[in-house]
Amino acid sequence: MKAFQFGSPKSLEQVTAYLAGADGDVRLMGGGTDLLGEIKEGTIQPDVVVDLKAVPGLAFIRRDADGLAIGACTAVADLAADPDVARDYRGLHEAAAVVASPQLRNMGTVGGNLCQRPRCWYFRDAATVCNKKGGSQCFAEQGRNKYHAVFGGGLCWSVYPSDLAPALIALESKVVVASPQGERTIPLAEFYAPPIVNVRKENILSRQDVVKEIRVPAPKKGDRGAYVKFMERGAWDFAVVSAAVKLTLAGNSISDVRIVCGGVAPVPWRLKAAEDALRGRTVSESAAAQAAARAAGDARPLAENGYKVDIFKAVVARAVLAAAKG
């Protein structure tokens, strides 16, 4: 492991001022649960690691008339344990509760969860220079691809591993980004960039941007949510497939619905076709299964991951029914 320096900021302004002038490889660290893995494996060799948790006031969960504001450095465990979140945003609560292990939820932050890098074994191998690392191929496409993408592949077939991202996108959350030029607020759905936009990076942040907070709109009457995560191991694991659903019921009929999946594409994957199939329909097992099957029609599995399409159909249908049940 190459030696690096450690930055202890006292304010977010110190961070952005530093980023504005820095020319080495500077990395932001929340809990470091993902970043340290990359450093230890040698896939990155930063000159400076900036400890965002040192910034006062970045860890909070606040509620107001607009909804919920979550500070970037809020521990995933605190999000999972928040009683208001559990009551008003069940899908988000369920997603936070299944992130990694108890220890990692205590250490890991919400901002870090949203900015984490994919777990593709080629990407995580320091010696393999794939498209994502400036190379000229995706090794998973013709290689070992049991856990890889079934949607949105091409230049890169990694899957986006975050559990919080699908849940927060389903809730139409926004992300507040601080930079030397000031702050901007963008929909989380537009925060992620598919490989054809930028194969090197999964989001649109520049090296001078810092995620400051997440804003989740206030729930409307009749809103319900759920997060269903299928894992190979029961204890903890990254999602093989996960689905976040937010739906609004008018009586027994679905007036609005958003479905976002994790573990199936290089970025969180919205299922517009399934949403269209469900809107206006009465909740039922067959409606959920038909919507899931319609979404699965776009799948393009690789040699070893066809099984994920079947799991995808089951997980999506289950998540729709779980959300409707309330």
Next chain:
Amino acid sequence: MDTPRKKKKAVSRRAFLQTMGGGAVGAGVVSRVLGKEMPALQAGPGPMDVVSSKTISLTVNGRKVKVAAEAGETLLQVLREKLQLTGAKRVCNRGECGGCTVLVGGKPVYACHTLALQIDGAEILTVEGLAEGDKLHPVQQAFIDKDGYQCGFCTPGFIMASVGLLKKNPQPTFDEIRAGVSGNLCRCGNYQKIYAAVGAAAETMRRG
């Protein structure tokens, strides 16, 4: 051998020069570089402290210690190599197995995946800090009574995860116990007895 150190110095000087642009920022730098308690001359954030190593203060098992650590050093390295507390084990060194679990601020974390500089000022509890004299902590005692270990290598981590769980949830259900220690692996596969030990400890602690 000298190169990395030189390079590190170069980075910090570069950072120093870069932040000299604004007057307020410059004033902050000067006061820090001079090492005096001089207030910044103008209001402003001042530059971020960037160091290669630092002497940090920790409270470990109730004892206040100061220890010098490099930026890349983990809490586990500090505990095992500098404070001779070898209860927390280095096993996977990637935040997956739980053998290095200790409590930081009362919550279980992986010491192998925590940088020492990240937790400057924190309170740490390791397995060595549980017993009071010869009297074992109820969780330790329960692991003995219920045969909660086989080879014993994962045991300190399981004990600390369990202590953390019972702090948060003194009366866990069986499923909550399973979830509570799910961040720890036992290669002997002694899980059933580990769960029984945690349940027994909860019972003892409830009775006081």
